[in-house]
Amino acid sequence: MPHVDLTLPHHRYRIHIEPGLLSRLGELVRSVAPHKKAAVLVDANIAATLGARAKASLAAAGYDTLLHAIDAGEQHKNLDTVRQMYDVLIDAKLERKSPVIALGGGVMGDSVGFAAATYLRGVPFIQCPTTLLAMVDASVGGKVGVNVPRGKNLIGAFYQPNLVAIDIDSLDSLPPRELRCGLAECVKHGVIRDAARFNWLQRVVPAVLRGDKPTLVELVQWNVQIKANVVMADEKETGERAHLNFGHTFAHAIEATTGYGDGGYYHGEAVALGMVAATRLAIDRGLCPPTLLSQLVKLLGDIGLPTHAADLPPTPRLMEAMRLDKKVASGKLRLVLPRQLGEVVIDDTSSDEAIAAAWQTLRQPQSVTVPA
Numbered sequence: 045m046p047h048v049d050l051t052l053p054h055h056r057y058r059i060h061i062e063p064g065l066l067s068r069l070g071e072l073v074r075s076v077a078p079h080k081k082a083a084v085l086v087d088a089n090i091a092a093t094l095g096a097r098a099k100a101s102l103a104a105a106g107y108d109t110l111l112h113a114i115d116a117g118e119q120h121k122n123l124d125t126v127r128q129m130y131d132v133l134i135d136a137k138l139e140r141k142s143p144v145i146a147l148g149g150g151v152m153g154d155s156v157g158f159a160a161a162t163y164l165r166g167v168p169f170i171q172c173p174t175t176l177l178a179m180v181d182a183s184v185g186g187k188v189g190v191n192v193p194r195g196k197n198l199i200g201a202f203y204q205p206n207l208v209a210i211d212i213d214s215l216d217s218l219p220p221r222e223l224r225c226g227l228a229e230c231v232k233h234g235v236i237r238d239a240a241r242f243n244w245l246q247r248v249v250p251a252v253l254r255g256d257k258p259t260l261v262e263l264v265q266w267n268v269q270i271k272a273n274v275v276m277a278d279e280k281e282t283g284e285r286a287h288l289n290f291g292h293t294f295a296h297a298i299e300a301t302t303g304y305g306d307g308g309y310y311h312g313e314a315v316a317l318g319m320v321a322a323t324r325l326a327i328d329r330g331l332c333p334p335t336l337l338s339q340l341v342k343l344l345g346d347i348g349l350p351t352h353a354a355d356l357p358p359t360p361r362l363m364e365a366m367r368l369d370k371k372v373a374s375g376k377l378r379l380v381l382p383r384q385l386g387e388v389v390i391d392d393t394s395s396d397e398a399i400a401a402a403w404q405t406l407r408q409p410q411s412v413t414v415p416a
């Protein structure tokens with residue numbers, strides 16, 4: 045069965061990837077967290093379908109299983125929701141060794157993970173991601189947390205799961221726009237680490253978009269492997285884990301100024317635009333060959349992700365949002381820039397003028413020649 049192992053100095057877990065895996069969830073959870081009780085906290089949009097399937101499997105494996113639905117969406121990734129989760133767990137008398145399972149996209153993984161990290165100072169935590177984005181990115185690597193009114197993901201912890209169970213069949217009900225957003229992170233993984241897989245993805249886009257299962261398994265497995273490798277090398281983001289932010293400083297500025305998907309751009313769409321801007325900047329600065337932009341624009345376009353946006357807020361507003369987003373307070377924007385397909389650098393030497401010029405080029409279609 046396809047899987048990826050993630051090994052850290054103090055912890056080790058397996059990420060299983062398979063169509064139909066939810067029906068075996070109970071036995072998988074039992075192998076890492078045997079106990080009388082288990083709780084599944086599930087995104088309300090999939091509670092009746094995937095939630096019921098997960099519960100039946102856990103019950104068959106002997107768990108006294110609580111299934112509780114949580115309102116879906118980024119606006120619910122907050123401390124009120126976490127408090128609601130604590131109440132549910134306390135009411136059901138979940139104990140120190142009872143597994144808590146997050147079933148849903150990245151919103152569920154992050155918020156349930158934070159509840160699991162803090163309830164009774166930490167209980168066994170299982171990730172069951174059901175969006176492509178959560179499968180290839182959010183569910184792997186142990187970052188959990190919630191938003192507060194003053195910013196995204198400002199409250200959180202590093203709390204690794206005991207198991208990640210990826211049922212590829214979950215993607216059957218995922219809206220196509222969400223699937224495309226997950227693919228933006230896959231493109232990112234190709235650019236930062238793997239030229240061969242970038243080219244493979246270009247070839248298999250039609251199969252992915254029509255939901256071909258073997259292709260989806262292969263896609264998820266290589267992306268999980270890349271994310272796991274980065275996390276194994278730098279769990280707490282003191283170095284190369286920052287490469288995963290390729291395109292994201294630009295993306296966060298778009299999201300912050302256009303309202304986090306609320307009628308505007310979804311995260312993956314903002315990341316697509318952000319990767320184009322970062323690549324344009326790298327080319328303008330002579331750091332990378334122009335062919336990379338052509339390849340990137342072609343792949344994103346075939347997936348159905350945006351590569352330019354006429355309706356972006358004014359550049360000074362975007363620049364300001366970028367400065368607010370920056371994690372280091374050294375006064376310089378640190379950007380992840382491509383050197384070539386499969387290789388990026390962290391750079392803080394771009395001038396404001398060069399960054400502003402990259403924003404400007406996002407406003408019209410990219411003038412690139414597509415390689416035959």
Ligand SMILES: NC(=O)c1ccc[n+]([C@@H]2O[C@H](COP(=O)([O-])OP(=O)(O)OC[C@H]3O[C@@H](n4cnc5c(N)ncnc54)[C@H](O)[C@@H]3O)[C@@H](O)[C@H]2O)c1
Nearest residue numbers: 089116117149150151174175177178181182187214217218
């Ligand atoms: N922890 C990390 O390392 C990490 C990394 C990347 C992103 N994230 C976080 O992940 C979140 C975004 O995750 P997301 O894109 O999965 O969003 P999400 O959890 O909001 O899910 C997107 C939408 O899809 C629906 N949905 C989920 N699974 C479905 C299915 N199988 N069928 C039909 N509908 C389904 C949800 O109800 C929701 O409406 C953000 O909060 C982001 O901060 C975390």
Ligand SMILES: [Zn+2]
Nearest residue numbers: 229292311315
């Ligand atoms: Zn992202």
